[in-house]
Amino acid sequence: MKNCPKCGQPRKGEAFKCPSCDVFYSQLDEFLYEEQQALEKNTLTGRLKIVWAATDRKQALREQMADIWQSTPLKTKITLFTIFAFVFALVVSVM
Numbered sequence: 001m002k003n004c005p006k007c008g009q010p011r012k013g014e015a016f017k018c019p020s021c022d023v024f025y026s027q028l029d030e031f032l033y034e035e036q037q038a039l040e041k042n043t044l045t046g047r048l049k050i051v052w053a054a055t056d057r058k059q060a061l062r063e064q065m066a067d068i069w070q071s072t073p074l075k076t077k078i079t080l081f082t083i084f085a086f087v088f089a090l091v092v093s094v095m
Contacts, residue, residue, distance in 0.1 A: 002011050004018035005026075010064040016033040016065045017024055040046040069077075076084035 003009065004011070004021060004023060005021045007018060007021045009018055009020050012019070016029040024033065041050070047068075051057055051060045052063055
């Protein structure tokens, strides 16, 4: 869609929303925008933006770390524990 359905302003570039009235150009644009936001939320950059935007950054960081840990598969957790235990054993044996 080349014009805003509400105000008729022409579309500029690849924007999903009209800059003047904040309405999506089409339902497909709304779906793509939501999908892009969900993907960005799960990246490191998106999570850091959430932490920086929060008023209590320590609490926001804790929440993001807890969310990452809960979404990590069990096999990955076991692998990480094994690696840390092995490195700890190597460091202790050298001392």
